């Protein structure tokens with residue numbers, strides 16, 4: 001893969017986004033949110049890739065994966081008007097199909113194509129699948145971290161300015177201080193929670209915090225702390241002893257992870 005291939009893919013992506021623009025304000029906001037997210041994930045992925053010392057050639061692949069990881073979101077929204085996979089389609093799998101259908105990676109080698117498609121397919125999988133290929137796993141881990149970091153950025157902006165945000169951000173969950181014991185257990189056991197367990201916005205906030213336990217690189221932990229992503233979610237939670245104790249565990253874990261070289 002060459003820099004020229006990357007430039008062509010970037011052009012295609014920009015055209016693809018534009019082809020999904022809408023004159024309906026609400027729809028346009030949701031599409032613009034995903035377009036910006038794609039560019040930011042790309043940037044985060046580059047930052048992680050550089051930090052872990054990837055080659056220039058590898059960085060080209062990282063950039064493509066970051067840019068295309070959510071390509072499935074655009075048709076998902078066009079068809080179902082939601083970003084909730086459980087009530088529509090798996091946007092990772094769908095994105096990989098879309099890339100193949102549109103022949104976006106035509107000029108790359110079959111190996112490069114396969115690597116990119118697997119990263120897109122599994123970027124949103126609940127657990128990292130056993131791909132039996134260290135190289136593939138590395139790229140997948142990078143995009144998964146880069147993605148979480150930017151989803152936290154979206155929520156940070158939402159919490160700072162709730163009325164200015166696109167409607168699909170909260171997945172239509174009801175606002176309530178109630179939360180599920182299952183998500184609390186996940187946090188206690190340092191595991192990530194399942195989106196299907198989130199019944200309220202508070203559950204969703206706790207779920208977002210649990211992603212800390214799924215970060216693959218210490219640089220990602222450092223970015224999360226530095227950008228205040230975790231702090232702001234914590235501030236949005238109901239105040240009680242149960243919360244205090246899970247947050248203590250979480251903050252201690254974050255600090256410890258951030259110190260790893």
Ligand SMILES: [Fe+2]
Pocket residue numbers: 069070091123124147
């Ligand atoms: Fe995604």
